[in-house]
Amino acid sequence: MIRPASEEDLAGVVAGAKGPLSIQGGGTRGFADNAEGERLTTSGITGITLYEPGALTLVARAGTPVEEIRERLARDNQRLPFEPMDHRALLGTTGEPTIGGVVAANISGPRRVMVGAARDYALGLRFVDGRGMVIRNGGRVMKNVTGYDLVKLLSGSYGTLGILTEVSLKVLPKVAASATIVLGGLSDDRAVAAMAAALGSPFEVSGAAHDPGTGETLLRLEGFDESVRYRSERLAELLKTFAPSRMESDADVVAKLWAAIRDVTAFAGKEGDVWRLSVKPSDAPDLVGRSGAKQSLYDWGGGLVWLRCDDGTDLRARLAAFAGHATLIRANAQTRRGLGIFQPEPAPLARISAGLRAQFDPRGILNPGMMG
Amino acid sequence: MEMPKPNPEILLKKARIVSRLQEALYDGAVIHDEAETRAYECDALSAYRCPPLCAVLPSSTEEVSAILKICHEEGVPVVPRGSGTSLAGGALPTADAVILGVARLNAVLETDYPNRFIRVQTGRTNLSVTGAVETDGFFYAPDPSSQLACAIAGNIAMNSGGAHCLKYGVTTNNLLGVTMVLMDGTVVEVGGAHMDAGGIDLLGVICGSEGQLGVVTEATLRILPKPEGARPVLIGYDSNEVAGECVSDIIKAGVLPVAIEFMDRPCIEATEAFAHAGYPMCEALLIIEVEGSPAEIDEQLALIKEIARRHNPVELREAQDADEAARIWLGRKSAFGAMGQINDYMCLDGTIPVSALPYVLRRIGEMSREYGLGVGNVFHAGDGNMHPLILYDANKPGDLELCEAFGADILKLCVEVGGCLTGEHGVGIEKRDLMVVQFTPEDLEAQMRVKDVFDPDWLLNPAKVFPLASSATRRAATGVAA
Numbered sequence: 001m002i003r004p005a006s007e008e009d010l011a012g013v014v015a016g017a018k019g020p021l022s023i024q025g026g027g028t029r030g031f032a033d034n035a036e037g038e039r040l041t042t043s044g045i046t047g048i049t050l051y052e053p054g055a056l057t058l059v060a061r062a063g064t065p066v067e068e069i070r071e072r073l074a075r076d077n078q079r080l081p082f083e084p085m086d087h088r089a090l091l092g093t094t095g096e097p098t099i100g101g102v103v104a105a106n107i108s109g110p111r112r113v114m115v116g117a118a119r120d121y122a123l124g125l126r127f128v129d130g131r132g133m134v135i136r137n138g139g140r141v142m143k144n145v146t147g148y149d150l151v152k153l154l155s156g157s158y159g160t161l162g163i164l165t166e167v168s169l170k171v172l173p174k175v176a177a178s179a180t181i182v183l184g185g186l187s188d189d190r191a192v193a194a195m196a197a198a199l200g201s202p203f204e205v206s207g208a209a210h211d212p213g214t215g216e217t218l219l220r221l222e223g224f225d226e227s228v229r230y231r232s233e234r235l236a237e238l239l240k241t242f243a244p245s246r247m248e249s250d251a252d253v254v255a256k257l258w259a260a261i262r263d264v265t266a267f268a269g270k271e272g273d274v275w276r277l278s279v280k281p282s283d284a285p286d287l288v289g290r291s292g293a294k295q296s297l298y299d300w301g302g303g304l305v306w307l308r309c310d311d312g313t314d315l316r317a318r319l320a321a322f323a324g325h326a327t328l329i330r331a332n333a334q335t336r337r338g339l340g341i342f343q344p345e346p347a348p349l350a351r352i353s354a355g356l357r358a359q360f361d362p363r364g365i366l367n368p369g370m371m372g
Numbered sequence: 373m374e375m376p377k378p379n380p381e382i383l384l385k386k387a388r389i390v391s392r393l394q395e396a397l398y399d400g401a402v403i404h405d406e407a408e409t410r411a412y413e414c415d416a417l418s419a420y421r422c423p424p425l426c427a428v429l430p431s432s433t434e435e436v437s438a439i440l441k442i443c444h445e446e447g448v449p450v451v452p453r454g455s456g457t458s459l460a461g462g463a464l465p466t467a468d469a470v471i472l473g474v475a476r477l478n479a480v481l482e483t484d485y486p487n488r489f490i491r492v493q494t495g496r497t498n499l500s501v502t503g504a505v506e507t508d509g510f511f512y513a514p515d516p517s518s519q520l521a522c523a524i525a526g527n528i529a530m531n532s533g534g535a536h537c538l539k540y541g542v543t544t545n546n547l548l549g550v551t552m553v554l555m556d557g558t559v560v561e562v563g564g565a566h567m568d569a570g571g572i573d574l575l576g577v578i579c580g581s582e583g584q585l586g587v588v589t590e591a592t593l594r595i596l597p598k599p600e601g602a603r604p605v606l607i608g609y610d611s612n613e614v615a616g617e618c619v620s621d622i623i624k625a626g627v628l629p630v631a632i633e634f635m636d637r638p639c640i641e642a643t644e645a646f647a648h649a650g651y652p653m654c655e656a657l658l659i660i661e662v663e664g665s666p667a668e669i670d671e672q673l674a675l676i677k678e679i680a681r682r683h684n685p686v687e688l689r690e691a692q693d694a695d696e697a698a699r700i701w702l703g704r705k706s707a708f709g710a711m712g713q714i715n716d717y718m719c720l721d722g723t724i725p726v727s728a729l730p731y732v733l734r735r736i737g738e739m740s741r742e743y744g745l746g747v748g749n750v751f752h753a754g755d756g757n758m759h760p761l762i763l764y765d766a767n768k769p770g771d772l773e774l775c776e777a778f779g780a781d782i783l784k785l786c787v788e789v790g791g792c793l794t795g796e797h798g799v800g801i802e803k804r805d806l807m808v809v810q811f812t813p814e815d816l817e818a819q820m821r822v823k824d825v826f827d828p829d830w831l832l833n834p835a836k837v838f839p840l841a842s843s844a845t846r847r848a849a850t851g852v853a854a
């Protein structure tokens with residue numbers, strides 16, 4: 001495993017590479033076990049380089065553990081608004097999630113439905129492209145339209161366009177209070193409708209999930225005490241027509257509920273492949289019905305669906321054409337290779353994506369084959 | 373401002389190009405008469421003008437595709453245009469370019485409340501997107517001050533912001549998908565009603581690419597439920613530093629107002645004389661707006677006022693009713709107009725880290741004296757996006773150049789303190805040559821490689837964003853506009 005200690009080292013390694021590199025942060029996604037190429041980790045390039053609570057900005061090197069950032073932010077009563085998932089329980093992996101990995105894979109949790117994704121909080125980054133050049137884009141200010149937005153392009157490119165070395169993030173204050181309304185016994189259809197009603201209300205719902213396993217539909221509200229109390233009462237009233245509800249307002253209980261949704265712990269330790277669908281929320285129940293999955297979980301009001309299927313199921317073939325995409329999150333190496341991790345793109349888009357990879361990584365050495 | 377010399381071969385074959393375009397359009401129009409093309413000679417950066425070869429106004433994505441195919445075959449540059457309100461010269465034509473205006477593409481294609489999106493053709497104006505969903509209790513969040521006129525097409529190209537983006541984000545954070553036509557006529561669908569990209573985030577780089585990657589004809593936009601209400605407070609201080617500290621303390625306290633606007637003394641004086649909003653005469657004025665139910669507003673404003681008082685304000689005024697709220701916003705909203713009463717002005721748009729605010733304002737004041745040109749500052753203080761308005765006299769020889777030099781110095785200062793050249797207006801031609809201040813040649817090269825993929829012949833929106841020297845080899849290689 002190559003473990004450069006600095007951006008400069010990394011640039012040297014990439015420039016001098018003789019063959020493919022399999023890039024990881026903390027390795028918690030388990031991509032390396034079936035990837036070709038020499039393993040390279042950014043976990044040696046660490047450290048928070050700037051934190052200005054009054055400007056809501058934090059800059060950290062890519063290998064910095066997410067936990068270190070969480071702790072630093074917490075000391076000033078702030079947090080990462082996009083609530084990144086921890087994959088370890090679901091995937092049965094070890095290692096330490098890094099902030100570079102979070103941004104490179106655009107990992108967002110339940111709050112994404114209200115506040116946006118990791119890519120929406122990435123203000124700037126530095127990366128090493130496939131030639132070994134160090135490139136900088138964006139900055140550390142919240143509004144910036146200077147030149148093309150490579151920050152968005154690189155967020156979610158899984159290392160195929162460049163290896164991130166530093167990210168600059170917008171952060172937000174922690175909230176004083178949070179509560180969760182729990183509705184019981186709704187069908188998937190009705191649950192998605194209830195979540196749509198909640199998200200379409202002015203009450204600022206910051207999480208909307210449904211677990212068909214427990215039959216519970218969860219709606220989260222966050223903010224100042226009085227405000228959370230007021231909004232949760234109004235929202236419960238609005239949702240009366242769907243089902244009777246109970247209210248959870250103990251901060252620890254609420255935090256645990258949503259950590260479980262975020263990390264899909266309901267699937268942890270159970271056999272089968274795990275898929276992640278990104279769809280138009282109202283399409284979700286039908287797709288889940290057609291998937292033949294053993295277990296499902298709805299997040300983002302139905303816009304994100306987790307499915308646990310029999311090993312080797314070709315879910316994309318089973319669902320046929322649908323608006324959105326299916327990503328294979330957990331499967332053995334053979335299935336991953338056979339089906340591909342990412343949904344194949346329509347020809348003109350695939351051509352553009354391949355063109356971009358060829359431009360940023362002309363030798364095709366950065367995670368080759370990962371995204372097409 | 374240097375622009376590439378028009379390609380004489382294109383000028384010579386104008387008649388053929390016009391007739392091919394006319395044949396390709398069913399309902400759309402081709403404007404080629406010299407008197408009429410003048411309507412497209414500039415955008416809101418009106419100091420720079422150049423009538424295009426011709427202008428086409430298609431009425432469908434298919435027509436856009438047909439136009440681009442022809443221009444691609446003929447090797448003719450194309451400048452996409454929405455409403456022409458760009459302040460950066462983003463829609464400035466060259467004499468050998470076809471203006472492709474999307475103004476006729478203004479339909480609402482789909483509204484979907486359960487999934488909270490609207491799909492529109494991109495010639496539709498920003499305000500009329502909200503107009504289409506407002507009676508059902510929804511709105512489209514990005515709200516540039518030009519929202520009555522500017523089109524979604526331009527908003528996407530410039531990744532435009534607005535007064536409320538502190539809470540709701542800018543265009544890129546509210547854009548779910550686009551239909552875009554590539555320079556060779558290929559129509560692509562990127563994104564859609566779902567929330568994130570399935571592969572590389574192409575939508576993310578299309579937004580803000582200033583019309584250089586493709587012509588966007590349709591857009592899927594996130595719409596949000598309208599808040600129950602909103603209320604502003606006005607706070608005056610006798611120093612910029614203290615006002616800056618107050619903003620920082622409010623943000624640190626965990627309140628997230630929808631807007632924090634900042635005006636300095638020259639700006640307050642000008643707007644007061646113009647709009648009579650009843651503003652106090654002081655060094656710095658903050659307008660802070662929060663949203664929610666009346667009780668939630670009370671709760672947030674109580675905290676804001678408590679913080680504000682700790683810094684000894686010379687004025688602290690909370691709107692008691694809609695009328696007072698309107699009066700508080702009146703001055704801010706007429707700030708540009710008020711400065712325009714005094715003289716011609718140039719509006720800058722750099723962003724700085726909010727911690728650098730007092731230093732930057734002090735330096736701008738010093739430079740103003742050195743250059744002998746007045747400047748007023750209006751400012752989105754929560755996110756550091758400055759709008760210094762430099763006053764000059766367009767009729768006085770040399771004044772525009774002096775003003776541009778002053779402007780460039782301010783933008784360099786923004787970069788020096790860790791900020792950037794433009795927060796929401798875009799680079800266009802205006803800041804093109806300053807890009808080297810913010811980016812290394814490698815940084816620029818990486819951006820230009822993206823254009824190489826989408827538009828290999830470099831025909832779309834020529835001479836914008838990248839310094840001419842940086843793009844020279846690419847433009848020469850394609851034989852277009854040397």
Ligand SMILES: Cc1cc2nc3c(=O)[nH]c(=O)nc-3n(C[C@H](O)[C@H](O)[C@H](O)COP(=O)(O)OP(=O)(O)OC[C@H]3O[C@@H](n4cnc5c(N)ncnc54)[C@H](O)[C@@H]3O)c2cc1C
Nearest residue numbers: 454455456457458462516517523526527529532533583588
């Ligand atoms: C008084 C005033 C106030 C303003 N306030 C704000 C503000 O608060 N916030 C802000 O962000 N901006 C503001 N602006 C700037 C301007 O309104 C925005 O940049 C706006 O988004 C431009 O939209 P437009 O439709 O007028 O675009 P145009 O000026 O027509 O074009 C702008 C850019 O978009 C490209 N383009 C146009 N159509 C397409 C298309 N279909 N496909 C691809 N590219 C295309 C053009 O080539 C050009 O580069 C203001 C301008 C004025 C005059």
